[in-house]
Amino acid sequence: MSDISILKAGEKGLVIDFGNLIDPAVNGRVHRLAHSIAANMPGDVIEVIPTYRSLMVYFDPQQISRETLSAKIRQYLDNTAESGTTDDVATVVSIPVCYGAEFGPDLEFVANHNRLSIREVIAIHTSQPYQVYMLGFTPGFPYLGGMSERIAAPRLAQPRVAIPAGSVGIAGSQTGIYPIESPGGWQLIGRTPLKVFDPGSSTPFLFAAGNYLQFTAIDADTFRFIHQQVEAGSYTPLTSTIARGGTA
Amino acid sequence: MCTVIKPGMLTTIQDQGRIGYRAYGMPVSGVMDRYAATMANLLAGNETGAAVLEMTLLGGTFHFPNEAYLAVCGADMQGTLNGRRIKNWSAFYVPANSELAFDYAASGCRTYLSFYGGIAVSPVLGSRSTYTRAVIGGLEGRALQADDVIEIGKGDEMPFALRELSYHHLPKYTHEIRVRVIPGPQDDLFTTEGVRTLFGGSFTVSSRNDRMGILLEGATIQHVSGPDIISDALCAGAIQVPGDGHPIIMMADCQTTGGYAKIGFVISPDLSKLAQAKAGDTITFVECSDGEALAALAAEQLSYEKAAIG
Numbered sequence: 001m002s003d004i005s006i007l008k009a010g011e012k013g014l015v016i017d018f019g020n021l022i023d024p025a026v027n028g029r030v031h032r033l034a035h036s037i038a039a040n041m042p043g044d045v046i047e048v049i050p051t052y053r054s055l056m057v058y059f060d061p062q063q064i065s066r067e068t069l070s071a072k073i074r075q076y077l078d079n080t081a082e083s084g085t086t087d088d089v090a091t092v093v094s095i096p097v098c099y100g101a102e103f104g105p106d107l108e109f110v111a112n113h114n115r116l117s118i119r120e121v122i123a124i125h126t127s128q129p130y131q132v133y134m135l136g137f138t139p140g141f142p143y144l145g146g147m148s149e150r151i152a153a154p155r156l157a158q159p160r161v162a163i164p165a166g167s168v169g170i171a172g173s174q175t176g177i178y179p180i181e182s183p184g185g186w187q188l189i190g191r192t193p194l195k196v197f198d199p200g201s202s203t204p205f206l207f208a209a210g211n212y213l214q215f216t217a218i219d220a221d222t223f224r225f226i227h228q229q230v231e232a233g234s235y236t237p238l239t240s241t242i243a244r245g246g247t248a
Numbered sequence: 249m250c251t252v253i254k255p256g257m258l259t260t261i262q263d264q265g266r267i268g269y270r271a272y273g274m275p276v277s278g279v280m281d282r283y284a285a286t287m288a289n290l291l292a293g294n295e296t297g298a299a300v301l302e303m304t305l306l307g308g309t310f311h312f313p314n315e316a317y318l319a320v321c322g323a324d325m326q327g328t329l330n331g332r333r334i335k336n337w338s339a340f341y342v343p344a345n346s347e348l349a350f351d352y353a354a355s356g357c358r359t360y361l362s363f364y365g366g367i368a369v370s371p372v373l374g375s376r377s378t379y380t381r382a383v384i385g386g387l388e389g390r391a392l393q394a395d396d397v398i399e400i401g402k403g404d405e406m407p408f409a410l411r412e413l414s415y416h417h418l419p420k421y422t423h424e425i426r427v428r429v430i431p432g433p434q435d436d437l438f439t440t441e442g443v444r445t446l447f448g449g450s451f452t453v454s455s456r457n458d459r460m461g462i463l464l465e466g467a468t469i470q471h472v473s474g475p476d477i478i479s480d481a482l483c484a485g486a487i488q489v490p491g492d493g494h495p496i497i498m499m500a501d502c503q504t505t506g507g508y509a510k511i512g513f514v515i516s517p518d519l520s521k522l523a524q525a526k527a528g529d530t531i532t533f534v535e536c537s538d539g540e541a542l543a544a545l546a547a548e549q550l551s552y553e554k555a556a557i558g
Contacts, residue, residue, distance in 0.1 A: 007433035010485050010513030011541035015433045022478055034271075049270045049481040051505055056481035058270075061542055062549075135273035136479065136505030139382050143479070179273075180382055199372050199384045205272045 004077060006070050009056060012046075014066060016055045016073060024145055026053050027133045028244045031210035032088060036076045044069060050209045051134045052143070092129050092212040094238035095177070097168050098223040099125075099190035106187035110153045110170055122217050124151050125189065129212035129242060130175065140179030140197035140205050144213060147175045159185035166192045168215065177213075193227035194237060201233075212242055249313065250363075252396040256308035256350065261367055261386035261398075262500075263299040266375035270504045276484065277377040277385065280459060280500050280523035281358050282516070283419065283548065284322035288362035290555050291319035291339040293408035298366035298401075299376035301392075303359045305526075307350020308392065316342045316400060317364035321413070323356030323421065323524060338412035356421035356524035365403035379501060411558055417551050419520070423529045427518040428536035428544065429487065434477060434509040438489070442470035446487075446511055451495065451531045459501040462522060464531060468493030475508045482506040485514040487533075497522060517544040 007015040016033065018026050027050075034050040037057065044064050049056040059069055099122045100107040111118045130144040137143075152173040160183060163169075167178045169186030178184060179196035196206045207213060218226070229235035252259075262285070265278025279285035279302055286296045301308075307325035319339040320327055327334045327350045334340050334348075336359075342348060350359065369376050369387060378386025387396055435443060449467030456463040475491045482488070486498040488508040497514060498506075499522070514522065515536060525531065 008430055008513070008538075009433050009481075009510070010430055010483070011515050011538055011545065013483065013513065015480065017433070020478060047268055047270055049504065051480040052478045054480045056483075058483070061538070062545060066538055134479070134505060135271065136503060137273060138503075139269070139272060139274040141273050197382070199382070204269075204373060209271055 006073065008066075011061050012058055014057050014059070014070065016057070016077075018053045020053065022052050022133070022145065024131055027131065027145070028088065030055050031090075031244070033073075033076060034210070037073065040076065041072060044072065051136070088244045089241045090131075090210060090212055090244045091207075092214050092240045092242050093207045094240070095168075095192050095194060095213050095215050096218040096222065096226055097126075097190040097192050097215050098218050098220055101220070103220075103223070104168070104188050104190035106153075106156075106169075107189045110151060110187050110189055113153050114151055116150070121151050121189065124148050125175065126215045126217055129214040132207060132209050132211045132213060134209045135205075138178075138180055138182055142176055142207065142209075142213065144175055147173055149173050153187045155185040156187065159183055163188065164191065166194065166196065168192060191223070193223050193230055194235070195230055206237060214240075249400060250316065250348075250398050251311045251313075252308060252392050252394055252398065253311055253347070254309040255392040255394060255396070256303045257306040258304040259308050259392040260302050260378040260380070261299050261369060261376055261392075262302045262378060263376045264297045265500065266373050266377055266379070266385070269373055270481070270483070273504050274373065274382070275379060275501050275504060277379040277459075278375070278500050279360065279377075281322055281360065281520045283520040283551075284358070284523075285360040285362075286552055287337065287413055287417065287555055288319045288321040288360040290552060291321065291337075291411065291413060292317060292362035292364045293339075293403060294362055294364065294366055296552065298362065299369065300363075300367070301361040301398075303350060303361065305357055306352050307359055309347065309349040310398075312342045312346045312348065313344060315344045317403070317408075317410070318342055318348070319362045320359060321362075322359040323353035325350035325353050325359045327351075335412055337418055339408075339410045341410060353526075357526050358523050363398075363400045364408075365401035368399040368401040381501070409558065413555060417555055419524075421524050424532070425521050425525055425529055426532050426534055427514045427521055428540065429512040429514055429533045430536055430538065430541060431512045432510075435511050437472055437477070437509040438511050439470045439472055442472075443511065445469050446495070446533050447535050451533075453525045453527050453529045453531060455527045457525070457527060459499055461499050461502055462497045462525065464495050464497070466494075466530075469495060469511065471509060477507060477509050479505045479507040482510075485516060485519055486510045487512050487514065499523070515541040515544055517541075517548045
């Protein structure tokens with residue numbers, strides 16, 4: 001556990017730093033600790049914010065001292081390390097995507113750039129679940145790990161001013177979804193009819209950091225059908241489970 | 249209710265912020281100046297978490313068809329009620345069919361208007377704070393516009409004394425601002441000279457300052473080997489230093505993650521001073537311990553308790 005340090009982030013924050021690397025297993029440990037803290041010490045912390053390789057814990061220093069909180073966290077770290085056999089299962093959220101045409105105007109570019117057919121790009125993009133390392137940038141925006149380098153593509157030279165919510169894109173060897181309409185320079189390959197961020201709903205966020213996303217290809221008719229169900233509030237996203245640090 | 253005649257430069261509905269959704273990438277938002285907003289609520293007979301109007305640099309003009317009780321705190325925007333000056337840092341009675349007008353901020357940057365009964369907009373994710381970039385909270389997720397109608401909530405039956413804040417609790421807004429900083433989490437990514445520059449150098453608030461953050465000009469802070477880190481969590485008070493060495497202090501609307509090394513955090517009681525900073529003001533940083541930060545939090549709390557009993 002010597003590679004883990006607990007750092008200061010103002011008088012109300014501390015950061016548990018697991019090292020300086022982007023790695024599925026390291027990120028898995030971040031999410032395990034986040035769950036452990038949220039489940040076991042809800043009265044001691046205000047918020048936990050998992051990121052790639054660290055966890056920020058926000059607390060009220062007038063209720064609990066940094067030293068006491070740090071000692072408790074170290075205990076959880078030691079316990080997790082000792083057991084090592086936690087049935088560590090993550091949720092996989094299925095994201096239907098209509099690829100190409102007006103939904104993904106850059107799909108052809110991504111295919112040509114990688115000397116692949118459009119069909120191959122879709123097959124590769126939907127071939128495995130992606131680990132949600134963290135959410136940030138805009139509400140609900142997932143930083144995903146595990147996309148194949150075979151469909152990597154550079155960002156647009158000139159970012160678009162407005163990208164529709166639900167757009168699925170590629171930037172370098174990353175893939176992601178735009179939860180709200182925003183400017184951006186990612187190559188757009190498709191769009192999901194699901195609402196990634198729905199502030200009025202009882203479940204405002206479609207997925208959380210630590211989940212996995214599995215993209216599935218749908219046609220334009222299915223896109224419209226699901227879109228109607230989403231608008232009517234009758235659509236339930238498909239989910240399954242996966243052993244964390246598994247196939248991705 | 250009241251009607252907006254002129255909205256001012258940037259007037260939004262804010263409360264103490266949207267806590268609990270940062271893990272989902274949702275910024276906290278909320279009032280920039282916790283001290284002034286809390287005092288406005290206390291003077292207006294509200295809970296400290298009630299939603300208020302936050303006006304920026306140039307205040308708005310409002311029409312009240314019915315009587316109301318208000319309080320105003322923060323930057324001195326030279327408010328007038330039906331043409332007569334009202335005192336800053338005080339509660340006042342607004343008779344039916346009145347006009348309340350604010351001008352530019354003679355000192356400071358942000359003014360808080362608290363309505364007895366609060367502002368009756370629906371909370372989004374547990375908060376009434378406006379976050380314009382995601383178009384949520386407040387009034388349709390945006391800054392106020394002319395002809396907007398602000399519904400005032402219902403206060404308790406109990407009327408309260410109209411009073412002004414004791415001079416003991418009045419902050420002084422100056423052009424030289426000192427804030428206390430707890431080093432970390434990535435102060436080790438800066439050279440000794442870089443850390444010395446933070447605590448010894450002089451910085452100026454640039455024109456690029458808003459609810460997301462304050463960019464500083466002046467001294468440049470040196471990294472050991474570049475500014476980039478693997479993106480991690482950010483919150484208000486964090487001092488990020490990008491490659492040009494000019495620090496950025498994150499404020500209420502800051503994104504929840506960021507990729508520049510953070511040399512330190514401004515302690516939360518001192519963020520109120522930064523909320524009142526204008527372009528051209530100078531900022532100096534003083535190193536501070538957890539103990540000093542706790543004492544500052546306790547002092548802030550004590551001011552509220554004293555102000556609450558008058």
